[in-house]
Amino acid sequence: SQQGEEDPQALSIQEGENATMNCSYKTSINNLQWYRQNSGRGLVHLILIRSNEREKHSGRLRVTLDTSKKSSSLLITASRAADTASYFCATQTGGGGGADGLTFGKGTHLIIQP
């Protein structure tokens, strides 16, 4: 079942601009994660934000989480051509030592124009 839904589906911006992607989900979560996928490759983990956190930074990435609205945003500042990729949000409902699969959205395809 689809949990996260990213918005927009596609985004094209100029190099140097900021890119913002949004994610909405339906049920209570333990944490929310963002991943990047370069064309035809596996996914790379970018950042994890727990349900009791509101904002997290990692380098040029800034993630916010609003559990009351069941939404998250990923901001990439000062974009570079190498940031061109698909970005996915994924939610985890379980926690602790239990294994439960992440539920992914369909992704936002980001294109950075040089």
Add this chain to the structure above:
Amino acid sequence: DVKVTQSSRYLVKRTGEKVFLECVQDMDHENMFWYRQDPGLGLRLIYFSYDVKMKEKGDIPEGYSVSREKKERFSLILESASTNQTSMYLCASRSHDSLYGYTFGSGTRLTVV
């Protein structure tokens, strides 16, 4: 550098064949996962395993089985391949500590003809 290795990048199989997709991780992770990725559908969980010889069905297990005889290896088996199983298959692993994300393999693009 820690990694998840999928044995094949590209695979072409015939309808009805039994297909094995292999995944090996070197991070001593307890949990391993198989996803398939299709255009317009995103990633969908097929099976996962939280320990050796343990397995759990994901969202779309029909037509698939899995094997986890050793901690580092998680195999996905297509018992009788069909054309609707043409897809990108992604293996992932993670430790029990949920503070860290998943590590994915590079994917296997399977075509069933």
